[in-house]
Amino acid sequence: MRAAITCVAGYVPDDLLTNADLTEMVDTNDEWIKSRTGISQRHILKDPLKATSDMGAEAVKTLCEKRGIDPSEIDIIITATVTPDMMFPSTSNLIAQKVGATKAWGFDLSAACSGFMFALTTGTQFIQNGTYKKVVVVGADKMSSIVDYTDRTTCILFGDGAGAVLLEPSEDEENGIIDHIHYCDGEGASFLRQEGGGSLNPASHETVDKKMHFLFQDGKPVFKAAVTGMADVSYEIMERNGLTGDDVAWLVPHQANLRIIDATQRRMGVDREKVMINIQDYGNTTAATIPLCLRDWENQLKKGDNLILAAFGGGFTWGSIYLKWAYDTDS
């Protein structure tokens, strides 16, 4: 049985952090940020009493309303995030409680910017093997909670947001999630990470003084690995499924840097107008970028469209998913 995405939803907070705002905070400028990354603004969750689960819950509530289902019908919630509300209980657990998914269980999955992809593949298994009929996959991150707003090399990149999809058994044999290729390589761990707060470096005065609770990134090696990794894996999945650039209706790339997206599009031989790009409005929302793209482009997607999802992130982690879109929005 094939799993199909049957509904998408997303949530971004109202407050904006623009490039102009950042010039007041660090030594940077709009031209540098736009030309190096493609980003103009990010949405930031400013309410100190709200966290990742609140954004995830908003997305899941909208998802249920759109699909016309009661949250108690959800079998499982899988949340991809690197900014869980707390170490435990899991963000999925908190989302389930906030939306009233009283019969669901769930867990979090940590794969940084590839998190939504890994979670989508995980959720797909429960439908394919006939265990469940309603699987919710969430990608949500409150990146502002781990970004150092005195570090100009990272604070310009990230934003907050959440996206969610509903997976159900496909109505036909044709459409739904068809193939995935995922990779991880711990050799990349030193280039992009948040060292403090885990079992290796539990929170202490020293970890705070050394800024170990903030995201650290050595941008150049990450950029280099991302350009090759995301482009190669997207080409690999096309080749394995006999697809040319013309066969692909939409490339749905993780939104980390416009130049990484462009390199992937060129390698795949896909026309630029078939690439979902919203990085200018949201920045890098980590696990939320891909479901937010699906939400923003949902009205343009047609049943049977070939979509290639692609991501690269901390770990390193990377991968690609091939699916045939399963519904027309007006159906």
Ligand code: COA
């Ligand atoms: N504003 C102005 N100048 C800045 C700046 C900023 N916000 N950040 C860095 N600079 C400066 C640097 O200090 C450097 O100056 P120097 O040459 O005097 O040392 C110069 O700009 C070039 O920096 P560099 O790091 O070479 O820029 P870059 O073209 O590699 O772009 C990133 C930096 C972070 C945008 C890029 O490396 C990147 O996108 N990396 C991968 C990000 C990513 O994908 N992360 C998540 C994985 S999912």
